[in-house]
Amino acid sequence: MTDRYDAIVIGAGHNGLVCAALLAKGGKKVLVLEANEQVGGAAVTREFADGYSVSACAHLLYQLQPKVRKELGLSPKLASDAMQTIALSQDGEHVRYAGADVRGVGGADVTSYRRFHTQMSRFADLLNTYLNTTPPRLGTSEFKDLATLARLGFDLRRLGREDMRTFLRLIGINIHDEVTERFESPLLRGAVSFDAVLGTHLGPRSPNTIMTYLYRLAASHGRLAVPQGGMGTIAEELAQAARTAGVTIRTTMPVKRIVVENGRVAGVETATGERFHSATVVSNADPKRTIMELVGTRHVETGFTRRISHIRMRGNAAKLHLALDGLPAISGLAKAEFGERLVIAPDEHYVERAFNPAKYGESSAEPVIEMTLPSFRDPSLAPTGKHVLSCVVQYAPYALEGGWTDAAKEAFTKTCIETIVRYAPGLESRITASELLTPADIEREFHITGGHWHHGELALDQFMFVRPVCGAAQYRMPLDGLYLCGAGAHPGGGVSGAAGRNAARRILREQAA
Amino acid sequence: MKTYDAVVVGAGHNGLTTAAFLAKAGLDVVCVEKNDYIGGAAVSRKLHEDWIYSNCSYVCSLLRPEIFRALELHRHGLQVTPFGGSLTFMENGDYYGSYHDPEVAYRERARFSRRDADAYERYRSDTMRQCRIIRDFLLSTPPDPTSFRPKDLLGLMQIGRKFLEVGEDRIYETIRFWTMSVAEYLDEYFETDVIKAAMSGSGIIGTALGIHSPGTAYVLLHHYMGDVDGNVGSWGFARGGMGAVSGAIAGAFQSYGGELRTEAGVDKIIVRNGNARGVGLENGDEILANIVVSAMDVKRTFLNCMDRSDVDEDFYTRVENFKIRGSSGKLNIALDGLPTFPALPEGNSLHISDMHFIDSMERMERAYDDWKAGTWSKDPYIDMVIPTTVDPTMAPPGKHFMSCFIQYCPHKLEGRDWTDPEREAFARTVIDQIANYSPDFKKLILHYEVRTPADIEEQIGITEGNIFHGELTMDQLLFNRPVPGYAQYRAPVAGLYMCGSSTHPGGGVMAAPGANAAREILADLKRPNTVPENFGDD
Amino acid sequence: MSAREVPQGRLRTPFYSRLAELDTLNAWHTWKGYTVPDALYCADTEYFAIRNSTAVFDLTPMTKYRITGPDALVYIDRLVTRDMSKIRPGRVAYAVWCNDQGQTIDDGTIFHLREGEYRLCSQERHCAWLMDSAIGLDVSITDETADVAALAVQGPTSFATLSRMGIDGLGELKPFGLMHVDFDGFELMVSRTGFTGDLGYELWTAPENAVSLWDYLFAAGEITGIRAMGTDALEQARIEAGYIMAYIDFLPANATMRTGRTRSPLELGLDWLVDFKKPNFNGRRALAEEKRSGSTWRLVKLDIEGNKPAHHAYIFADRKGRKNIGFVTSATWSPVCKQNIALGTVRMPLGAPGSELWVEIFYQREMHWSRVMARAEVVDKPFWFPKRRGLTPPDLV
Structure with a gap:
């Protein structure tokens, strides 16, 4: 049969592409099926207004794993690298930080931040090792699992007594306490808190937020970059690497279901009824979608179904895209700094207050915002002299009370613009088009539950x-025959490729055995 | 001048427990207390005529039976009576009751959701499984994971074994349980808002966390691991009020020859040449002793009663960073009679129960938002009990004592001290919420006492008035409590020990920290151990 | 307001008034919140009614769920371990269901009432598990425990009694068959099922018909000595039949705290109910692994020497009692077999049918306790399996 593959990957998100490419390099005949026209999943660049393009979802590259980069020979062209984070202040007295350095704060904070960053980076390195490994099973007597656990114990001890104690204490703690204990500058406290809660359903006071902060530091210690041409070019490059390795990628091929025969995977069927056969199906879709929709609960067991249905995955981050007919004016910001990452999170309480309504299905009255002007360094994204403002906005809960109606979206867009205008007066008159992608839109467009x-x-x-x-x-x-290779699997989200890589290695090893 | 074998600072139930076990081993022990009464937060106080107030802690279920038995507390007047079910009044006029009888409890849950009624079985066994893991460690010293001493390695292996023996699948459940929020944990079992709201209270009592804060599922356990006569999770009242607990332990202490001194507030712990040598009292007297045991919380011990130079800098900073937050208040009320609750049918057994007046998860969480904003909850979670319904000794015949525990109430209001009108307004908030469900309640009030965390701090001495002497979060539990590396009751000063609720296993009238500390001290002194092992639970 | 108050005491089944009339002992206990008799006259008399004439047991408190919808078969087939596609409408299947770990949640009977419509009947309640099992399937589950009154009519003259009562076509009803009849103007379902291991039927109807059904039944049965019975007699009968009970011979996996206390169907001697040919069912992966690597426990039926019932006894591999290998879960003296019988759980690979084990029995005689080490033989078949149980049509005596 011609349509038989060694493995079929559902979804050409970055993890799907990484997984497919590595499987192909491992000698497998691989097919990737993507529902959308473009590859990349949520790592995609697309036009949102005439002549204006933007990375539709993720817009900053935090942590593409060096191992992925190396194994696939990637060398993404970056429009900006090692970007600064500028925590905006209405009075123009901004706080700027990158790596271990912070400016615009008192001397004590400079030292404190350096110590904080150094310590956190050390813990992040430890974490990063395990992001690139399949988690061991617990309570088994398998040598491999025990060896990984033993290594984990050893690595923890290798931190040294003091650091180990600190680590054990920090892992479950909240960012609020850390920033208030360590820093005086409200702006620095606010921005670091925001870093910790970005993309989560947590506020700075929620325990666990040190862990999410460490997660952000993993791989590159928080070094930020914007790829030339937006996130889509990363996806294109990955797709190219995959094709070179022999992967067949077919777009506009939404998979309707995973075919199960005699209790095992036999292939997939697309929305148009086409069937592709393979004894191995790797899903880059999220776990809920994979099990509840593509496989169907009848093919798995009740306890597993229940667990899948309990996965918490209600997004709070919206994307706001503004087409601007010129650079906005922000007091205290040098022109060159428009290429940096701008953050509206004036203090830790502000971030917490922004979070509160999300618990009750309401959007923030004063949202926290992360902004980039990708067109500033990359003119290809907007007509000459014009700009794109790309914002990640929190909190915009997926299950908004009353739903994300047009009126609700309009109101929230207005709230966001008003918030930004406080820092960039006159911005509103420069807006020629806008687009708000709420979690509900992201679900629809990128098929993420x-x-x-x-x-x-x-x-x-x-x-x-x-x-x-x-x-x-x-x-x-x-x-x-069913595997998961997306962010729903360990180690989770961010354009890192770790999940795809770990999955590919796991599959190759299991099938070699 | 006399040198005692040991001086224990603070005659709360933990201080007294340590003192009692040391005295039982033959040591010459003095226990000093700043107030003119003993008991710390386990007290019975006559604050209005013949009414006895358990004006701080108010139920007795965590008290370890091993300790009860070893100190023969019944001989010193302690008697614990189990208390029935619990009740949540709903805004729509309905109520949700948690009945003592399992079948009636089932029917009641089924009235809201048959699914929830059945799900309770799995909830119960899953939760009690976690409880069983922790209960065995209550009466033991946590091992130090950074140490290579055989004792610590053995201890770690024991924890590891206990953890692993439940089987692969359940290990993962345990990991999740320890890290998730009580709201999410309950979501995995139940669908009915009021049932979840009623159960979630145990996840936040005494903590500065909301029901949605990760880690609160564990706090749930902290309230489930108690038992009265083997009925795990059930609550009981000490006959005569909570002072009966400290009174009985003090009685045991004195029967072993121990000496109690009240109105002897400690100003300084005396350290000479790196050794704790005794205490300096507020009145200028000194009491010398070979060892000093502090039942005060760690902040008060090290930040208030010692010099910074007495302990190493790193430890000092960690104590400064120790989280001990006032999050709960109390309102103690003398009543002219039993208030009626018309929503509840006459004769229903839940008239004698633990009552709550908040019926949804959203209201629970919004109560926390107020605290985060620096004020008391305007729609608070109240845990209301009337001990006189089962204990005839606490009020004149026909009269009653009501204890309201209130979550949340901050130590300071938006950073400043409480004023009297604000304390009054706080009391009104509580009284009004109860009066919504009890029309005759207000006119039955003869006297009440408001206790904000600031009052608790002022009167009992606990920093920020935190009832547990420190938050019960992962970073401050087991070998992290109070400070990583110092979880074995020894302070980083020779001869100085900690025995209060800031140490493992934490707060509640459990007496386990006091007992564990005594065991470590006796081991250091090479004295025979008088502290019991836990009963063990097969 | 008080309409909200749930009943605070024991519930009464629709047959309570009739049971109370017959009751001479005033010995009741609670079963799932209902008040039920231990015995009404004398447990022995009631037991012999099961084996000799007709005994009637009120099984209304049994938990009953109605399962309907387009995916009903898919649902049930995934829920239980046996192949339910073979159970046609009008048939009943004894089945067992497991969690993902292959541990038994409960056993029960599934009635294929009509095409695509099932009733699941079990001792324990499983609403939460059944609803969770419905996630992603087009099926609806209703608890109809209180909506259906049920009687077990068991014993050699049960067929004659029911025929005399006027139920037509009963003669063609095979074991594990069910039929719907219009009886005196109300709907009645009759199934040839039971928990006694004898010829017998179960009657199912709406609660409002309960008393009238009872009266017809007792009128028809009078001449052959029909008796109402309590749970004591039933307990004796079910052990003779080799039937297991939740919370006695196994624990429902979802309500068990301790590790290693649950049992898989393979460990309960129910391997005949596990159909590995089915591609997926709850517990399949774990059970396949257990089949490959071996079970830990085995349920044994024991024929024990002597006449002292072996309640709660330890089981040993040797007479000296050096090697403890398990314990007895149910035990009774069997009056019809004149055997001292028991069900027990022992560690594999011991306890194969035909093997000899030792049971340590403690018994009391006039205050003093004694102990005896009794030889026991592991038997394969139920202790009691009369030919009449399988005959269609049954004899009219």
Whole structure:
């Protein structure tokens, strides 16, 4: 049969592409099926207004894993690299930080931040090792699992007594306490708190937010970059690498279901009824979508279904795209600094207050906002002299009370613009077009349940051994031939490629055995 | 001048427990207390005529039976009576009751959701499984994971074994349980808002966390691991009020020859050449002793009663960073009679129960938002009990004593001290919420006492008035409590020990920290151990 | 307001008034919140009614769920371990269901009432598990425990009694068959099922018909000595039949705290109910693994020497009692077999049928306790399996 593959990957998100490319390099005949016209999933660049393009979802590259980069020979062209974060102040007295350096704060904070960053980076390195490994199973007598656990114990001890004690204390703690204990500058406190809660359903006071902060530092210690041409070019480059390795990628091929025969995976069927056969199906879709919709609960067991249905994955992050007919004016910001990452999170309480309504299905009255002007360094994204403002806005809960109607979207867009205008007076008159992608829109466009960028909350109870659910953390689902390679699996979201890589390695090893 | 074998600072139930076990081992022990009464937060106080107020802690279920038995507390007047079910009044006029009888409890849950009624079985066994893991460690010293001493390695292995023996699938459940929020934990079992709201209270009592804060599922356990006569999770009243608990332990202490001194507030712990040598009292007297045991919380011990130079800098900073937050208040009320609650049918057994007046998860969480904003909850979670319904000794015949525990109430209001009108307004908030469900309640009030965390701090001495002497979050539990590396009751000063609720296993009238500390001290002194092992639970 | 108050005491089944009339002992206990008799006259008399004439047991408190919808078969087939596609409408299947770990949640009977419509009947309540099992399937589950009154009519003259009562076509009803009849103007379902291991039927109807059904039944049965019975007699009969009970011979997996206390169907001697040919069902993966690597426990039926019932006894591999290998879960003296019988759980690989084990029995005689080490033989078949149980049509005596 011509349409038989060694493996079929559902979804050409960045993890799907990484996984497919590595499987092909491992000698497998691989097919990737993508529902949308473009590859990349949520890592995609697209036009939102005439002549204006933007990375539709993720817009900053935090942590593309060096190992992925190396194994696939990637060398993404970056429009900006090692960007600064500028925590905006209405009076123009901004705080700027990158790496271990912070400016615009008192001397004590400079030292404190350096110490904080150094310590956090050390812990992030430890974490990063395990982001690039399949989590061990616990309570088994398998040598491999025990060896990984022993290494984890050893690595912890190698931190040294003091650091180990600190680590054990920090892992479950909240960012609020850390920033208030360490820093005096409200802006610095606010921005660091925001870094910790970005993309989560947590506020700075929620325990676990040190963990989410560490997660952000993993791979590159928080070094930020914007790819030339937007996130879509990363996806294109990955797709190219995959094709070179022999992968067939077919777009506009939404998969309707995963075909199960005699209790195991036999292939996939597309929305148009086309069937592709393979004994191995790797899903880059989120775990809920994979199990509840593509496989169907009848083919898995009740306990597993229940766990899948309990995965918390209701997004809170919206994307706001503004087409501007010129650069906005922000007091105290040098022109060259429009290429940096701008943050509206004036203090830790502000961030917490922004979070409160999200618990009750309401959007923030004063949202926290992360802004970039990708067109500033990359003119290809907007007509000459014009600009694109790309904002990640929190909190815009997926399950908004009353739903994300046009009126609700309009009102929230207005709230966001008003918030930005406080820092960039006159911005409103420069807006020629706008687009708001709420989690509901992200769900619809990118087929991610709940519009959650990470395919599931990043919290300790959904992390590592228990991601996506208990007993299925090793990429293999309890249905023979089915694997997960997306952000819903360990280690989670962000354009890192770690999940795709770990999954590919797991599959190759299992099938070699 | 006399040198005692040991001086224990603070005659709360933990201080007294340590003192009692040391005295039982033959040591010459003095226990000093700043107030003119003993008990710390386990007290019975006559604050209005013949009414006895358990004006701080108000139920007795965590008290370890091993300790009860080893100190023969019944001989010193302690008697614990189990208390029935619990009740949540709903805004729509309905109520949700948690009945003592399992079948009636089932029917009641089924009235809201049959699914929830059945799900309770799985909830119960899953939760009690977690409880069983922790209960065995209550009466033991946590091992130090950074140490290579055989004792610590053995301890770690024991924890590891306990953790692993439940089987692969359940290990993952345990990891999740320890890290998730009580709201999410309950969501995995139940669908009915009021049932979840009623159960979630145990996840936040005494903490500065909301029901949606990760880590609160564990706090749930902290309220489930108690038992009265083997009925795990059930609550009881000490006959005569909570002072009966400290009174009985003090009685045991004195029967072993111990000496109690009240109105002897400690100003300084005396450290000479790196050794704790005794205490300096506020009146200028000194009491010398070979060892000093502090039952005060760690902040008060090290930040208020010692010099910074007495302990190493790193430890000092960690104590400064120790989280101990006032989040709960109390309102103690003398009543002219029993208030009626018309929503509840006459004769229903839940008239004698633990009552609550907040019926949704959203209201629970919004109560926390107020605290975060620096004020008391305008729609608070109240845990209301009337001990006189089962204890005839606490009020004149026909009269009653009501204890309201209120979550949340901050130590300071938006950063400044409480004023009297604000304390009054706080009391009104509570009284009004109860009066919504009890029309005759207000006119039955003869006297009430308001206790904000600031009052608790002022009167009992606990920093910020935190009832647990420190938050019960992962970073401050087990070998992290109070400070990583110092969880074995020894302070980083020779001869100085900690025995209060800031140490493992934490707060509640459990007496386990006091007992564990005594065991460590006796081991250091090479004295025979008088502290019991836990009963063990097969 | 008080309409909200749930009943605070024990519930009464629709047959309570009739049971109370017959009751001479005033010995009642609670079963799932209902008040039910231990015995009404004398447990022995009631037991012999099961084996000799007709005994009637009120099984209304049994938990009953109605399962309907387009995916009903898919649902049930995934829920239980046996192949339900073979159970046609009008048939009843004894089944067992497991969690993902292959541990038994409960056993029960599933009635295929009509095409695509099932009733699941079990001792324990499973609403939460059944609803969770419905996630993603087009099926609806209703608890109809209180909506259906049920009687077990068991014993050699049960067929004659029911025929005399006027139920037509009963003669063609095979074991594990069910039929719907219009009886005296109300709907009645009759199934040839039971928990006694004898010839017998179960009658199912709406609660409002309960008393009238009872009266017809007792009128028809009078001449052959029909008796109402309590749970004591039933307990004796079900052990003779080798039937297991939740909370006695196994624990429902979802309500068990301790590790290693649950049992898989393979460990309960129910391997005949586990159909590995089915591609998916709850517990399949775990059970396949258990089948490959071996079970930990085995349920044994024991024929024990002597006449002292072996309640709660330890089981040993050797007479000296050096090697403890398990314990007895149910025990009774069997009056019809004149055997001292028991069900027990022992560690594999011991306890194969035909093997000899030792049971340590403690018994009391006039205050003093004694202990005896009794030889026990592991038997394969139920202790009691009369030919009449399988005959269609049954004999009219």
